[in-house]
Amino acid sequence: MSKRQRANHQLSAQDRINAYWTGRAPSYDEYQQRPDRLADDRRAWSEVWAQALPPAPLDVLDVGTGTGQAALVLAGLGHRVTGIDLAEGMLAQAHRHAAAMAGGPRFRRGDAVHPDFPAASFDAVVSRYLMWTLREPATAVANWIRLLRPGGTVAVVDSTWFPHGLDNTAENFADHYDSEVRAALPLATATSIDQTVAVLEQAGLTRVTATPLTSIFELDRRFGVAPNHEHQMQYLVSGRV
Template structure:
């Protein structure tokens, strides 16, 4: 079982995302639907993923597999983990449909079931704010990286009602998180400077960041094209390497 018995907070978080799994890709920011979004994500991955051959990559909090599939399409050996069983089921369905050899398993981002130094790349997207112990998660991600491995955090500062296709979605998320919000220290996201400093404090070297302005603009334009108010989220990527 990915979640320890009795961990009510993680059970509630997993249940929330499990209920959203079937329609997760329909929400803004969870898929690529325009040339602008395609170009932005190509630039982002070219920027942060080390070059020089196929990598053993771990997508933590993979959801329905967005980043896992992007990395697999670039020739990397990818494992995606999430503690919501419905997300993993949807990711596996999509992998089979697309003919991509990606491994998807249930796992807790704060307690990964992997040996030390297992991966060359660990990447997460929009995950830290959902975790009760984000610093413990970062330690785990570093633990499973090989010396010289790359840690990538794609995140942001979020208005939970801004980028959902159904107006009720944001309200439902806010209501479901209300009883546990005090136990999620990064709820709503943190500035990229803070995340960069956090990685440095945990021993990550060569920390750099990018505000992802092209992605923000592409998503805002998509909203406008679909007749919605332009309310893009603030997004960023922070990355660095484990010492050799």
């Protein structure tokens, strides 16, 4: 075990996840802001979220907001958006983007599993690319439901990124996503989006659907996917209270 691995082993599983994404934040954000596809991305994701949620303005919580991509799009649609994350590096990027946008989202440090807000604070809880790296997803979704007003929506975007395991990928997960971290993430190596659907259904949401995001799939075909990723379908999984 390397010196870095020994130091990481003394951290909690979530601490190690936070450290990974803080380190990844600059390159992750650079890819999200690629000028050759930025306008196309904004249009496509605006359509995805407009179809996922009732018309604006809603109070929306973006859990695991990362660099704030979903939160910024939702704010652009006229929603009142709060984004939370535990990776300080990701939040720094999100704050930078929000500062350049009138009426942009509010970002704060917060745990996606246990969001610290009063009950019935929001009309919708959303996430993008969180479920696979979310510890205790059943607990998390139950807590999201508590935050929703009657008729509220949970809408998450994700895919089956690593169906063959985290070792069988070009991503360098070794230093942070060790065996303890992987054991805490039941959807990390999901082989079907139905596993995410089941989490939402078992939490008590109704009318849960998984919609293939063909527009995003086509953009990835045209422009290429993120480094160390494969071209694969993403899904919007949503349900109502």
